[in-house]
Amino acid sequence: MFDQDLLRSMDRTMLADGLLSEEPYRVVEELSELGSRFGGTESERRAVAYLMAKMQEFGLEHVHQEEFTYTGWIRGSASLECTCPVRREFPVIGLPHTGTYEVEGTLHYVGLGTPAEWESQAADIAGKIVIVDAKSPTWIRRGIHRLEKYGRAVAAGATGFIWMRDQGGFLPETGGMPVGAPIPAVGISREHGMALIRLARQGPGGRGRVRMALENKVKELPSWNVVGEIPGSTRPDRVVIIGAHFDGHDIAPGSLDDASGAAVTLEAGRLLAQHRGKLARTVRLICFAVEEIGLIGSRRYVGAHASELDHIDFMLNLDGAGRGGERGVMLQAWPELLPVFKAIGAHMRWPLVVDTVFGMHSDMYPFSYHGVPSADLGYVGEVRTGRNWGHTSADTLDKASPHDLRMDSTLVARLMARVANWENWPARRKTTEEIIQIIRDAGLYDSLKYGGSLADR
Ligand SMILES: [Zn+2]
Incomplete structure (x- = not known):
């Protein structure tokens, strides 16, 4: 296990400091004020400088940025018009990675976009512009991600993709498409989407037609992950990582997704840095860039550090931390870590929920894909659907x-102090073949196949 008295004494200072701290909210505020931090924006560059300065101020060492290049995206214009039975414009937003297109065709409403719906309607979808509900139905025992629905639309021969909000009263939703998106994709509110579907039903044979036009720029861009660490006292060559993406989507400050996660990462680092010398393993903090359009920063990090991955004992991703609601350790696999985290929770006197649930849509995934023991600090409260x-x-x-940010920051700091000091860590690195088998066993292979995230991009 670990030196229980030492961890208890660290708890006392981390809780006293963390539960009164104004730092994490200030970080969210300052990151939000910079702007979206979306890949390729001026606010992204300023956020990199800000995060570096903050890591230094918080007592981290070896603070640096790691540059990489990727296929970026710059929003232009998007329009959607019903052309038959009557002409009417509907407000939409273009989805990232889509380029420039102009298509006109018959509208086809797929429904929720469950695997059975795509399969049974395949003949009807070819050559049409599809509109699909963003909802991930509760009775399908896995999430059906936007990328899977888009991938299935492309595979079925659709010529356009309209992503309709699952909830009324919310704004249209953006979200990354695959690099080189072959067909245009737009987001629409539920109200406008349903109105369009009703209007189209008044067309000849119950079919209406729509025209989609998008004009966006796709461009090679540089970006930067920001890294800092607290060197381990007795096992500095063994590393545990706390990571979160700092970019938001280009249409918002991304205060929750994921300035909050980045702030919790920094604050956990600040609390832990005060105990330098008492942490056996090295604790590394990484603020990932360009998560929102394909987990690019974390993929590039894993690629650039391929020869060092054997040294990483654990990676905890914080995409959603600090947003409120109970959080638990959602292990990507490695059931041998369940008793470890249960013991950690018991020693923390925290009702820590731990389980194994594989996820492919945030920055823990590139680590897991390459076999590094990893988890997401996931939401484990009551059923919540939609974004x-x-x-x-x-x-x-x-x-x-501020309160939710403090609670999650102290949770992460206390949790990772114990992980960093755990004596006989039982999880070993897996091969990518083993991971693919885990994905298959979890019934997620379709999600992987259509989501287009099988290989590194
Ligand atoms: Zn996120």
Whole structure:
């Protein structure tokens, strides 16, 4: 296990400091004020400088930025018009990675976009512009991600993709498409989407026609992950990582997704840095760039450090931390870590929920794909569906909560202090073949196949 008295004494100072701290909310505020931090923007560059300065101020060492290049995206214009039975424009937003297109065709409403719906309607989808509900139905025992629905639309021969909000009363949702997106894709509010579907049903044979036009720029861009660490006292060559993406979507300050996660990462680092010399393993903090359009920063980090991955004992991703609601350790696999985290929770006197659930849509995934023991600090509260403000222009500072940020920051610091000091860490690195088998066993292979994230990009 670990030196229990030492960890208890560290708890006392981390809790006293962390539960009164104004730092994490200040970080969310300052990151939000910079702008979206979306890949390729001026606010992204300023956020990199800001995060470096903050890591230094918080007592981290070896603070640096790691540059990489990727296929970036710059928003232009997007329009959607019903052309038959009557002409009417509908407000939409273009989805990242889409380029320039102009298509006109018959509208086809797929419904929720479950695997059975795509399969049974395949003959009807070819050559048409599809509109699909963003909802991930509760009775399908896995999430059906936007990328999977888009991939299935492309595979079925659709010529356009309209992504309709699952909840009424919310703004249209953005979200990354695959690099080189072959067909145009736009987001629409539920109200406008349903109105379009009703209007189209009045066309000849119950079919209406729509025209989509998008004009966006796709461009090679540089970006930067920001890294800092607290060197381990007795096992500095063994590394545990706390990571979160700092970019938001281009249409919002991304105060929740994921300025809050980046702030919790920095604050956990600040609390832990005060105990330098008492942490056996090295604790590394990484603020990842360009997560929102394909987990680019974390993929590039893993690629650039391929020869060092054997040294990473654990990676905890914080995409969603600090946003409120109970959080638990959602291990990507490695059931041998369940008793470890249960013991950690018991020693923390914290009702820590731990389970194994594989996820492919945030920055832990590139680590898991390459076999590094990894987890997401996931939401484990009551059933919640939909993204609410997430991925819309309403992801703004007013949604952030100083209290929630403090609670998750102290949780992460206390948790990772124990991980860093755990004596006989039982999880070993897996091969990518083993991981693919885990994905298959979890019934997620379709999600992987259509989501287009099988290989590194
Ligand atoms: Zn996120």
